[in-house]
Amino acid sequence: MNLVGLLFALLAVIGWSAYPTLVSYFGGKPVQGIFGATWGTLIVSIFLVFFQHLSIPSGINFWLAVFSGAAWAFGNVLTIAAFGMRDQSGTELGSAKAMPISTAFQITANVLWGVIMLGNWSSFSSKLIGAIAVIIILIGAYLTTYQEQKTSGNKELLLKAVGVLLIAQIGYSLYGILPQYTHGTDGMHMFFPQAIGMAAFGLVLGLYELVSKKNNIFSQPVTYKQIFSGFFFAMAALGYLVSAQPAMLGLATGFVLSQVSIVGATVSGIIVMKTKKTSKEWVVISIGLVAIVAAASVTAFL
DSSP: OOHHHHHHHHHHHHHHHHHHHHHHHHOSOHHHHHHHHHHHHHHHHHHHHHHHTOOOOOHHHHHHHHHHHHHHHHHHHHHHHHHTOBOTTOOBOOHHHHHHHHHHHHHHHHHHHHHHTSOOSOSHHHHHHHHHHHHHHHHHHHHTTOOSSOOHHHHHHHHHHHHHHHHHHHHHHHHHHGGGGOOSOOHHHHHHHHHHHHHHHHHHHHHHHHHHHOOOGGGOHHHHHHHHHHHHHHHHHHHHHHHTSTTTTHHHHHHHHHTTHHHHHHHHHHHHTTOOOOHHHHHHHHHHHHHHHHHHHHHTTO
16 A cells, blocks of 8 residues: 555545535636636646746656646536536536536546556456445445436436536546556656646637637636636646556556545535435435445555
8 A cells, every 4th residue: 555645645535525516616607617727727736846846747748748637628628517507497417416427437437447458456356356346436426316306307417417428538538547658757747737738728718718709708707716626626636646656556546546535526515505405315325425435445455
C-alpha cells in the first residue's frame, strides 16, 4: 500500500465530493460551469508551478497532458448539461442522480483499461476481488438513484441522461488513460499542461457561445462564481493525477478510490439542492453509499 498515493486519492475524494454540488448550486449554463472549473484549475496549477518550482514537461509528455485535460473538459461539459436536464414536469435531474451514473461508466472503463492494457491487479486473485468490488460499486451507484415513485417522465429523463453521459465517457476515459503513457515525469509536473488543455477548451466554448449565440458569458457574474467550484476540481484533479500514476496506486486502484467522492457528491447534492427524499429512499441510497465505500476500500489492498 502506498500511503502517499492514498493521501492524494483522499484529495480527489474531497474535491470531487464538493465540485458537482457547487456547479449545480451556482447554476448558469453548462458552458459557464466548464469555463469556471477549467480556469479555476489553471489558476491553482500556476500557483503550484511557481511555489513548488516545478519544471514543465516537454515533447510528447506535454501534449499527452494537454489533450487529456481537453478531453476531460469535453466530458464534463456534457455531464454538467446532464445535471440540468428536466423531465416533462420540469423536475431537474441534478448532480445527485447524474453523478452515480457517470461514476459507474467511468469506473468500468478505467478499471478495464488499467487491468487489461496496463497490467494493474496482476494476480488472478487480485483481478477476481477487484471485479467483485467493481460490481458491488456499480450496484451501489444504481441504488443511489432509487426513487420510490417512478413516472414515465423519470424513466425517459434517465434514458436521455444515460445517452449523454455515455458520450461524455469518451472524454473521461481519455483523461484517465493518456497520462499513463507519459515517461520520465509525474502527476505533479503534468498538472499545469493538463490545466492548459482544460482552460483552452473552456475558453473556446465561451467564445463559441459569444459568437454563435450572442451570449457573452464573460460579462455574467455566475461565470466567475463557477471559478470557485474550479478550485475544488483542481484539488481533485491533482489528487487523482498523482495517485493514479504507476509508481503510486495505478490507474485501476487510484480511480476506484477517487470515486468514493460519489458519497459526498450524492449527499451534498441532495442537501444543498434541497431535494426531497422519503425515508425509504434514504435507506436505499445509504445502502448504496455504504456498498461503494466498502468495495472501494478493498481495492486499496490489491
